[in-house]
Amino acid sequence: MKETLPNINNATLEEIHTAMYDSPTKNGYIQLNAMFFLLQDTEKEKVAKASLIDLRTLNRWIKLYNESGIDGLIYEKRPGRLPIIHNKEAKDIISYPENPQKADRDHWTLIGLHGYLKEEIDLKCSYSTLVRKVPINSNLPFISELFHPI
Helix, strand or coil: CCCCCCCCCCCCHHHHHHHHHHCCCHHHHHHHHHHHHHCCCCCHHHHHHHHCCCHHHHHHHHHHHHHHHHHHHCCCCCCCCCCCCCHHHHHHHHHHHHCHHHHCCCCCCHHHHHHHHHHHCCCCCCHHHHHHHCCCCCCCHHHHHHHCCC
16 A cells, blocks of 8 residues: 655645644644644654544545645634524524414413424424523513523
């Protein structure tokens, strides 16, 4: 198996050094620092150990660097898990506790609201997610009772 090393033609040491210090994140700095040392003929094992990563990760960084140069190592924050309840749905959900008559009710409990929404609008979230999403509002006594037990 041929050992993969960073392509020296992708950037000069000065360019990598500048990009390291201009990197907006710690991860980007660490990745560029690893290429900086590899291009100075430091052993991959030593670079991996100093970067607190395994060789597999270092090889992935080398591949990114060889394919895209410095830009391949600029670390960008990626979005996390997509929301289960979107803003429009949240506004619709909030309208139920504010107007219990909409569902032929006099009042709501959160458990009752969760069960109703699962059946009526096919809500795909857990009870605890609903509790986090419904704002604590003094106009909604069932919510204040939940957080201030009698």
